[in-house]
Amino acid sequence: DAKTTQPPSMDCAEGRAANLPCNHSTISGNEYVYWYRQIHSQGPQYIIHGLKNNETNEMASLIITEDRKSSTLILPHATLRDTAVYYCIVRLGGSARQLTFGSGTQLTVLP
Amino acid sequence: NAGVTQTPKFQVLKTGQSMTLQCAQDMNHEYMSWYRQDPGMGLRLIHYSVGAGITDQGEVPNGYNVSRSTTEDFPLRLLSAAPSQTSVYFCASSGGQLAKNIQYFGAGTRLSVL
Numbered sequence: 302d303a304k305t306t307q308p309p310s311m312d313c314a315e316g317r318a319a320n321l322p323c324n325h326s327t328i329s330g331n332e333y334v335y336w337y338r339q340i341h342s343q344g345p346q347y348i349i350h351g352l353k354n355n356e357t358n359e360m361a362s363l364i365i366t367e368d369r370k371s372s373t374l375i376l377p378h379a380t381l382r383d384t385a386v387y388y389c390i391v392r393l394g395g396s397a398r399q400l401t402f403g404s405g406t407q408l409t410v411l412p
Numbered sequence: 413n414a415g416v417t418q419t420p421k422f423q424v425l426k427t428g429q430s431m432t433l434q435c436a437q438d439m440n441h442e443y444m445s446w447y448r449q450d451p452g453m454g455l456r457l458i459h460y461s462v463g464a465g466i467t468d469q470g471e472v473p474n475g476y477n478v479s480r481s482t483t484e485d486f487p488l489r490l491l492s493a494a495p496s497q498t499s500v501y502f503c504a505s506s507g508g509q510l511a512k513n514i515q516y517f518g519a520g521t522r523l524s525v526l
Contacts, residue, residue, distance in 0.1 A: 335514075342520070343519065343520070344416075344502050344504070344517030344518055344519055344520055345455065345502070345504075346517070347515065347516070402447075402454040
């Protein structure tokens with residue numbers, strides 16, 4: 302699996318867009334980018350995933366650069382409930398093996 | 413839709429005791445896994461199963477046993493609890509050929525071993 306690099310922490314003002322970056326320069330052509338988050342003491346929660354095109358769902362948008370070496374998770378209007386650790390994971394789409402959760406980014410949404 | 417249900421939510425054990433952490437899912441997912449999370453750390457895979465009757469070891473399997481007799485249930489057994497097993501345990505499931513990395517997690521079991 303490709304290694305990912307995320308900043309350890311970020312702050313965002315409530316109501317503003319939160320942009321969380323992830324570098325995955327060794328990603329291979331058939332690996333997907335997945336984003337999860339873990340709100341304090343809760344189980345991780347799947348957010349979104351993508352291969353090469355930008356993706357959007359009810360929770361967030363995922364922007365993947367054309368060379369696929371980095372991506373950005375966008376929470377368009379951050380709320381206090383979005384305060385969590387956000388994990389960027391790169392995996393083969395059909396693999397049934399473990400997800401490797403790195404250190405992630407601690408996002409703190411400030412009132 | 414209950415999703416992934418873990419019981420108990422909290423447990424305190426004495427060193428040497430054994431116990432089983434329960435995990436059940438109602439989504440007919442073939443893939444299930446157990447993770448542990450120590451304070452301030454990421455999740456580490458203990459064991460996983462790709463279907464009923466099939467299990468395999470993850471990153472930190474020592475001291476734990478699993479079995480998968482049904483699609484729905486994936487219990488985790490601590491054979492002889494040790495203080496090093498104090499942690500939060502999460503069970504997860506996923507299904508579908510293209511969605512195996514979309515894992516749904518339970519609320520966790522917080523275990524303390526004294």
